[in-house]
Amino acid sequence: MSQKKTNGEVIFVGAGPGDPELITVKGVRALERADRVIYAGSLVNPELLGLCRQGTPVHDSAHLTLEEVISLMSEGTSHGETIVRLHTGDPSMYGAIKEQFDHLDQQSIPYSVIPGVSSVFAAAAAIKREFTLPDISQTLILTRLAGRTPVPEREALAKLAKHQASMAIFLSVQDMQSVVDALLEGGYPDSTPIAVIAKASWPDEEILQGTLETIVEKVKLAGIRKQAQILVGDFLDPANGYARSKLYDPTFTHEYRQGSKP
Numbered sequence: 001m002s003q004k005k006t007n008g009e010v011i012f013v014g015a016g017p018g019d020p021e022l023i024t025v026k027g028v029r030a031l032e033r034a035d036r037v038i039y040a041g042s043l044v045n046p047e048l049l050g051l052c053r054q055g056t057p058v059h060d061s062a063h064l065t066l067e068e069v070i071s072l073m074s075e076g077t078s079h080g081e082t083i084v085r086l087h088t089g090d091p092s093m094y095g096a097i098k099e100q101f102d103h104l105d106q107q108s109i110p111y112s113v114i115p116g117v118s119s120v121f122a123a124a125a126a127i128k129r130e131f132t133l134p135d136i137s138q139t140l141i142l143t144r145l146a147g148r149t150p151v152p153e154r155e156a157l158a159k160l161a162k163h164q165a166s167m168a169i170f171l172s173v174q175d176m177q178s179v180v181d182a183l184l185e186g187g188y189p190d191s192t193p194i195a196v197i198a199k200a201s202w203p204d205e206e207i208l209q210g211t212l213e214t215i216v217e218k219v220k221l222a223g224i225r226k227q228a229q230i231l232v233g234d235f236l237d238p239a240n241g242y243a244r245s246k247l248y249d250p251t252f253t254h255e256y257r258q259g260s261k262p
């Protein structure tokens with residue numbers, strides 16, 4: 001849909017997973033010039049708000065409805081404001097941004113999106129793992145358990161688990177037993193390695209590692225109930241090793257290097 005030019009605009013910015021240094025340079029620049037910020041409550045590190053000019057109005061969207069958020073955007077842009085909508089991680093993952101886009105389109109309010117670092121990648125960094133190991137997995141599935149927000153039946157965790165790919169499970173640690181039950185139903189053996197990373201990249205980050213057989217009790221003892229990534233798959237601890245990457249194999253020829261004979 002074409003958008004008429006106005007003086008105001010909305011910029012959706014990914015705040016990153018928690019560490020204030022994991023926002024992009026472009027995201028920082030947007031905050032520095034923002035006339036108003038609407039941020040995602042306790043999920044966004046408040047240190048980022050310190051990047052704004054002194055006196056910039058900030059609104060915690062945890063206390064607002066969609067309609068109230070849109071009203072703030074509409075009012076601000078009508079006065080020529082640049083409004084930053086600050087979402088946790090990357091806005092495209094469980095960010096409820098499409099419904100905001102639709103309202104802005106209806107009002108012909110210009111907007112753009114600056115991506116951010118998702119907690120799934122902060123979690124992998126915390127445990128120093130690679131999701132895509134040769135001969136182990138070349139696919140990463142990002143998903144969640146059904147809760148108050150339903151999941152399409154075709155995307156049920158047990159069905160996705162049948163692929164035996166690397167998996168990252170959002171928004172589900174509060175029902176860890178159901179996660180494990182679904183993974184086992186999908187065909188993962190109970191010896192499958194699994195990790196739970198709570199508040200990845202925050203100062204109070206917590207890492208639990210185990211297997212499908214042991215992880216439920218570990219999560220229970222740690223008292224982790226929210227803000228955690230669940231990573232599962234043989235990429236965490238390949239029992240039989242993994243193949244060497246072709247990219248840096250001295251015998252492999254590609255566009256930039258002639259390989260040697262084995």
